[in-house]
Amino acid sequence: MSDEELRTDGGGATADTRWNLGGVTIEDAALYLVLAFAAVFYLVPIESGLVTSFKTGTAIIETAPFAPPGPSGFTFEKWQTAIDALLRGMGNSLLYAVPATVISAVVGSITAYGLTIPTWKKSYKAVVLMLIIAGIFIPYQAVLVPLTQFWSQWAQLDQLLSFVWALGISNDYAGIVELVITHVAYGIPICTLLFRTYYKTMSEEMIESARLDGATLRRVYRRIVLPLSGPMFAVVLIYQFTQIWNDLLFTLVLVSTESSPAAPVVLILAGLGTSLEGQDFALRMAGAFFAALPTLAVYIFFGEEFAEGVAA
Secondary structure, three states, X not given: OOHHHHHHHHHHHHHHHHHOHHHOOHHHHHHHHHHHHHHHHXXXXXXXXXXXXXXXXXXXXXXXXXXXXXXXXXXXXXXXXXXXXXXXXXXXXXXXXXXXXXXXXHHHHHHHHHOOOXXXXXXXXXXXXXXXXXXXXXXXXXXXXXXXXXXHHHHOHXXXXXXXXXXXXXXXXXXXXXXXXXXXXXXXXXXXXXXXXXXXXXXXXXXXHHHHOOOOHHHHHHHHHOHHXXXXXXXXXXXXXXXXXXXXXXXXXXXXOOOOOOOOHHHHHHHOOEEOOEEOHXXXXXXXXXXXXXXXXXXXXXHHHHHHHHXX
């Protein structure tokens, strides 16, 4: 081996040692640094809110926002108060969030299938798709007045569901039915768009083979498309449930008051910890974390399928 080759090899070894010290490259170290910063950036506010929820009023004043309370400043009272105040609202929110999420996802899947797999004129398909997708761009604020007039003057669920109120159920729960229908109507466009994007990636050969075997459009959807739609259903269910659960605007319009027996959790949470004496920050933080538990559970339950659906 020549002297030039020895010098080249030696220089390469030195460079490898400099850029790959301890098996970690400079690129990996930079990536870990960015991830650590992002973790701190997102977790510190959560930690601050969580420790605040366990502080007494005196501890909130005497300690730093991120510092945990001492033994004398630690209490579970705020959590107990928040749970007692929000438990009824949690049940009411589930009454409309779960049906609205499931119905909009199912209808969106069927609609997207009809706009993707069946063969019909592309011009007609494009017009129908355009009309559906246009619903995504209609802001909530633009429909508040006609929405209120529709439910109060035209639909009049109080009269249509009079047989339900005769069973002893408060007619305030008509607002829950109105919320279900409203969120389904607003959710179908985005669900259709997400499912259509997913269905366009499916194998055309597989669908065509099923058709050649004599499968109808309904059977193709039931036996092939629907079983393969699990990851996208997870994405849609998480997205829709989070949007519906956290929505306050439609709730304010259709239910109106937190004293109503049908008041959802977001409506009760908006006034929790507010009084003439000021804000009870510990109580508000405890209520916020308690109200967020259902959405957290949905993310955990559908987490694996969600990641697969997003990747697809």
